[in-house]
Amino acid sequence: MTDTNAIKISITDTIYTIIGILFCGFALKSFLVPNAFFDGGVTGISLLIHEIYHVNIAYVIIIANIPFIIMGGFQVNKTFAVKTFLAIVGVALCLLYIPYPEKITSDKLLVSIFGGVFMGTGIGLAIRGGCALDGIEVLALYTGKRISFTISEIILGINIVIFLIAAVKVGLPTSLYSIITYYTASRTINFVIEGLEEYTGVTIISGQNVLIKEMLVKQLSRGITIYKGERGFLKESFDVSHPVDIVFTVVTRLELRRLRNAVHEIDPKAFIFTSIIKEAAGGVLKRRARH
Structure with a gap:
């Protein structure tokens, strides 16, 4: 500094x-x-x-x-x-x-x-x-x-x-x-x-993850992190699973509704869950970190 x-x-x-x-x-x-x-x-x-x-x-x-x-x-x-x-x-x-x-x-x-x-x-x-x-x-x-x-x-x-x-x-x-x-x-x-810029972590699991990743980066200008996982494991077909990219990003609560709508336009069945983030700085976040 x-x-x-x-x-x-x-x-x-x-x-x-x-x-x-x-x-x-x-x-x-x-x-x-x-x-x-x-x-x-x-x-x-x-x-x-x-x-x-x-x-x-x-x-x-x-x-x-x-x-x-x-x-x-x-x-x-x-x-x-x-x-x-x-x-x-x-x-x-x-x-x-x-x-x-x-x-x-x-x-x-x-x-x-x-x-x-x-x-x-x-x-x-x-x-x-x-x-x-x-x-x-x-x-x-x-x-x-x-x-x-x-x-x-x-x-x-x-x-x-x-x-x-x-x-x-x-x-x-x-x-x-x-x-x-x-x-x-x-x-x-x-x-x-x-x-108003309280940050929210958003995790998205979808078979259309390629399109969702492109939308988040190119349309919403958000940074993303990818976790490798598997989806499937249903009751009637527990032995069947497929590899999937689990997408994680961080948005403000004012942007959350827009993100949800954009994801559901690509995949109405996408699984989305959020978590409150008390402090976020760095990466592509524009707000200056508090000290």
Whole structure:
């Protein structure tokens, strides 16, 4: 990587992180905190402590995240830990000094949805910038190496405990609305990180694979990978099989319908199945890899 590219990437990361910090501060100060709402993860723990003990949320967020930042230095790298610490301090400074509107609405449904949207946008942008505004995934990564649960299952379990405590301390209705906030935030994070160009892996098995390969490369301008396989093995003729090229390609979800239609025009009986790809770069993909 040249010095120029490194500088451009660093500037882009910084811009993403700063915008993410501003969005998170807005979500907390204008939606969640004044309405005693919660989120998942360390942010949810911080909001719960603030609500129960009335400690300034800006200080609680920093203190609550410190153990996970230290853990991130060992689990990811020191650069990630430093950037995450600075980002969380940035959120705290926003809460202390930026004059956000104190309380935009008291409508619980609006708070749960838009608080989640702004919070998810902020966290997602920070992730694109190479840091985190919530240490819960670092904990899940650390725990997942020692027990058999997946990271998603660990995060879900921790959040269930948070919302159960919230239900006991501040009431079930607020806890239920806060679950909507968490769900909205998590979906927004996925959208911000992946965008409309979230990639999908497509596997195609067809006797007309020669025409399908030509169509994918020449008409859709997609790169393809070929696996050698066999087709047949039907119940009434189990011993009969034929060699076949299994075609694999990667498209965005916006292109998936067009690809399906094009394949079925060639072979209406073609077997197609898809799989979600969290990150894709290189080859003939035009989108720049995230860092």
